[in-house]
Amino acid sequence: MIVAVAGGKGGVGKTTVAYNLGAVLDAVVVDADLGMADLPHSQGPDLHDVLAGRADPMEAVRHGRVSLLPCGRSLAGARAADVSRLAEALRTVAARVGDVVVDCPAGLRADVGVPLAVADACVLVASPRRFALADVVRTRELARELDAGLIGVVLNRTAADDDVPADALRRTLGAPVSAVPADPRVGRSVDDERPVASAAPDSAAAEVFRSLGGRVRTCKRERRGRDGHSVNSV
Secondary structure: OEEEEEOOOOOOOHHHHHHHHHHHHOOEEEEOOOOOOOOOOOOOOOHHHHHOOOOOHHHHOEOOOOEEEOOOOOHHHHHHOOHHHHHHHHHHHHHHHOOEEEEOOOOOOHHHHHHHHHOOEEEEEEOOOHHHHHHHHHHHHHHHHOOOEEEEEEEEEEOOOOOOOHHHHHHHHOOOEEEEEOOHHHHHHHHHOOOHHHHOOOOHHHHHHHHHHHHHHHHHHHHHHOOOOOOOOO
């Protein structure tokens, strides 16, 4: 199953959510931000090489606490990458490993549409600030147009005094809304390569990611029950 993690605005924590969701699903997390990669990188082929036809997708998967398919960070690599190859690369990895979580780039560019179009479902990430919520609504409309079912919405780095219209957002987007409290262990999880579900298993943030993973598994079972048809709603 391919799950796209998206959100219109940059800096809201899509990478953090994708990484921690990938951890609870034992999935491969793919950094699909071809121009501004965030997931940890190491020696060896990466997504730039895959999309330039220089490497097989599985060659670029790096195994660790969370399995990653990182993206290169060079301008030359981004220019050589053919985004039209991305759908095939994601399907190849999913066919080999089962579950793939895609960290989508910010905005509504064409390279956001490709993972959303190939995804079975998506998770949207937003800032809890009212002015930022319009971005996630626009991303939801794009996901709906591309038939990517919505598993849930994550409001990242929330504080006790945040005034967020969660009920209105739930009605507007048609999916559960979860809040990840501001927690330095979540913020450090990607750089430290320590998912919060293992670093702080009793934390509220870990519970959010486990619950989100449970909804993904439910979605996967329902999809199998439909004999492989795409998920239209969750």
